[in-house]
Amino acid sequence: MPAITASLVKELREKSGAGMMDCKKALTETDGDLDAAVDWLRTKGLATASKKSGRVAAEGLVAVTATGNKGALVEVNAETDFVGRNEEFQKLVSGIATVSADVNGDVDAIKAATFPGSEKTVEETLTNAIATIGENMNLRRAACLEVEKGVVASYVHNSVTDGLGKIGILVALESEGDAARLETLGKQIAMHIAATSPESISVEDLDPELVERERTVLSEQARESGKPEEIIAKMVEGRINKFYQEVVLLKQTFVVDGENTVEKAIDLVAKEIGSPIKLTAMARFAVGEGIEKEESDFAAEVAAAVSG
CATH class of the missing domain: 1.10.8.10 (Ubiquitin-associated (UBA) domain)
Known part of the structure; x- marks a missing residue:
């Protein structure tokens, strides 16, 4: 041999x-x-898995797990929305989220780690699931948030079961205040993020290229008014500030009360619990966002089958 x-x-x-x-x-x-x-x-x-690896996987589930001051978030894709209701697939995604928390959200490390309750790696377990369930699947991305003192809160939108759904959010709040109150605030902010999908936490975090593109567009629009350059400059700054209110989390109007900004809402809770609160990080995954899905012409496929 x-x-x-x-x-x-x-x-x-x-x-x-x-x-x-x-x-x-x-x-x-x-x-x-x-x-x-x-x-x-x-x-x-x-x-059979290799035969399916070329097919677009843009559906699937997002899983979150958060305990105390640490949380993890993963997106595992499949080809059809139906798979998201498959219990075997749900257990697979939940298990991967648990592993993600252990290896701080590194995708390669997750794939190489042992799947919970198994002797196989996550990658091997995923390959076996492809063969068993019959669809291409992919561990697309992962994130892990942690604070030294405070909480990492989570929220799942369109959930199919505990911790699994179509949109998952983690929010890290650093504070020495009451953990239960921080957890409530964190979940409210996570729900807000699910609804508004902010680009960044603060103005300082915002991608400079994104701001520059917006400034260029606003400048061109303002010049069409025919006003002097000094007036145009003030118009642009006013519109940039409005842009910040739309895309920067702390500047957005808090959906929970519809009155204060998120920044102000955090300050109010900080005064309530007698301890400063800093929102240090956020993560938001929506299933399939950014994946180019294949568009199929069903009528053309049927016509081709008939003529062929």
Whole structure:
């Protein structure tokens, strides 16, 4: 029997799309015969993942987990919305979120880590799920927030079950004040972020290129008025401030009360609990955002099938 080398396992993995341990077992069972190993994996339903890897996965679920001063957020994509209601897929995404908290949200580290309650890695578990469920899946991104003192609060919008849904948010509040009150405030801010999707926490955090593009557009619009340059400059600054109110979290009107800015709302709670509160970080994942979905012409597909 030939030696089952790492390079042989790697070759089979690339050829089949199956997990590393499954490839090693297949080669052992087939005395190192690569083609026979592929067939062995196919009979076990483990070699189908590679065929699905080219299909667009823009649906799926976001999972959040937050306990005390630390929280994690992950997005795992699949091809159809239906998979989000699959219990096996839900358990998979929840388990990945738990791992994410342990490795501080590093995607490569998550994939290499052991999946909870298993001897397989997250990547191998994901590959097996692709074969079992029958859709391409992808761990797209992850985030982890932590504060030394305070809370990391979470919120899931359009949830399908606890901690799983279409939009997930984490908010990190640094404070020595009452944890329960901070948790309530954090969840309210997370709900606000779900609704408004701010670009940044503060004006200082905002992407300078984004501000410059907006300033250029506003300047061109203002010049169409025919007013002097000094008046145009004041018009632009006024509109830039309005832009900040639209895209900067602390400058936005708090959706909970519809009156104060988020910054003011935080200050009011800080006075209430007798301790300063600093919003140090936020993370917002919405399933499939930014993924270019394939547009299919169903009528054309049917016509092609009939003519073919």
